[in-house]
Amino acid sequence: MTSGPTLFSRARAEIVDLHHFFFEWYRTVSADKTHFGRFESVIGDGFRMIPPSGKILDRDAVLDYVRANRATCGSDFLISTDDxxxxxxxxxxxxVSYIEIQHRGGKHSRRQASAVFTTRSSAPNGVEWRHLHETWxxxxxx
Known part of the structure; x- marks a missing residue:
């Protein structure tokens, strides 16, 4: 009997998939073909994010920010994850911890992130984001 993908493998897949969503959502050349519901569906109720600025953002603030920044990057925008x-x-x-790497407008950046995931069978990878903390x-x- 197989038990299916591990919790870590589901969370890792979610991290990769969500950053691919950001790649498509933020680029002017692909935003029109990208469905916001994918992002909204994996951000759990009570979600909190602490970006490098240190400000605490609730779920609605994060959703509003991402929604408002659709198609704001040119074709040079790249985003990926590592480690x-x-x-x-x-x-x-x-x-789960990971490094996010971005190239935007000729500038490079890297963030260390720690994320908390809980299982949710209806989510694309079987997990939802509950908390995210990033630092430069x-x-x-x-």
């Missing part, structure tokens, strides 16, 4: 690692884990919750490793510079 995805599992942290603490229980039966239905996991903390490399601030945007050209």
């Amino acid at each position: 995805i690692r599992a942290g603490w884990e229980s039966d239905d919750t996991i903390i 490793l490399q601030m945007p510079e050209g």
Whole structure:
């Protein structure tokens, strides 16, 4: 009997897939073909984000920010993730860390992120984002 994908493999797939959504959503050349519902469906109720600025954003603020920034990047925009690692884990919750790399408007940046995921069978990868905390490793510079 197989038990299916591990919680970590589902969270890792979600991180990769969501950043692919950002790649498509923010680029002017692909935004029209990108469905916002994919993003909205994986951001759990009570979600909180702490971006590098330190400000605490609730779910609605994050959704509004991403929605408002649709198609704001040119074709040079790139976003990717690296060094995805599992942290603490229980039966239905996991903390995962990763590095986000961006190239936007001729500037490069890198962020260290820690995310909390819980299981949700209706989500595309079987997990939803509950908390995200980011800090600069490399601030945007050209």
